[in-house]
Amino acid sequence: MLEAMDLGCMRAERPLFKGLALHVAPGECLFVRGRNGSGKTSLLRILAGLTRPARGKVLWQGLGISQPGSGYRGQFFYVGHADGLNGELSAAENLRALQSASGDAHRPAAIACALRDTGLEGKEHLPVRALSAGQKRRAALARLLATFRPLWILDEPVTALDATAHAWLARAMDRHLREGGAIVATSHQEIALGHAHKQIRLEP
Template sequence: MLEAINLDCVRGERRLFHNLNFHLDAGECLLVRGQNGSGKTSLLRMLVGLTPAAAGAVHWQGSPIKKLGDGYRRELLYCGHSLGLKDDLSATENLTSGMALSDESVTADAVLDALGQAGLQGREHLSVRALSQGQKRRVNLARLLLQKRALWVLDEPLTALDAQASQWVVRVIDQHLSGGGIVVLTTHQDLTLVGTAHVIRVGV
């Protein structure tokens, strides 16, 4: 269970949102809508503990995430605007090293399978700098198949993806929700999910 309680976001002298509240149970998704600069990314960063709220709190399983620390971070997977990929490494090497940094073991076959499902067959061993922006995003999103986390926080996951790749992402999200996972995401695109989806707007 993920809960936001009376969250405030202030940037400089501007208040982006005030007294924001929501509650998500297993199998539920939250779509965060709003104009550019309305505070969508700031909200997601608050939810993962990267940006402090001006007021309010975020709770996971009934406890403030500030108190949970690493225990909470082991429960979540955050895909932000920055893809966090090293250009000199291949897609396979990026995923393998990322898993190692997270203290998680993964087999070479599992990495190749994840990249294949993401539509990167034949490009698994190419340097990331040789990939298009959409292909780089697919490498990053392949983490969704490898890191078994209850909470996914995704910032514009469909950016730079073609229709086929976008449909794949939606299927993966639906599978996660069907398995009892929780998802929070921002997107400017229309998104139809099988699981329960709530919508909030920020900056209005």
């Protein structure tokens, strides 16, 4: 599914990591561990095609992710430190826009389910800018359920979540893995998955 070969990343002429290789198959979760400044976010941005590596390559189904015909952009969700939501739209409107941009037929049942599962029922028509930090994070994570993409790239996904939402996310990740999806994630907090997972550690 997702593979990286001989990856290197520089920051201010200083190497964050080099010679990094990874492989994530369907049904697998890879946690990226390391201290602050070790390059975890940089690695996830490279895997999402948002940053070019200093060296090496990232492959999706055997094709380079920037290669014409790879179709990679429509195969993953990236949830970073920013929520990536339009603050003037409601959570429901953000999810409808996502479905439209993804080429999905409008599926209101999937949106209703995503909002219910993330605890946003009753808040779904408020503009996102009016939500609390935790509610905004849950609205961002609701995108994972509104339409299917096989790969989730999650950078500190439990930030601003309370214990209930934290437990919901662990269940959602487990379900995604059972359905043959794959996940690459960073987290300073432990996410208790019932599904087996592996990890790599970056050292500055």
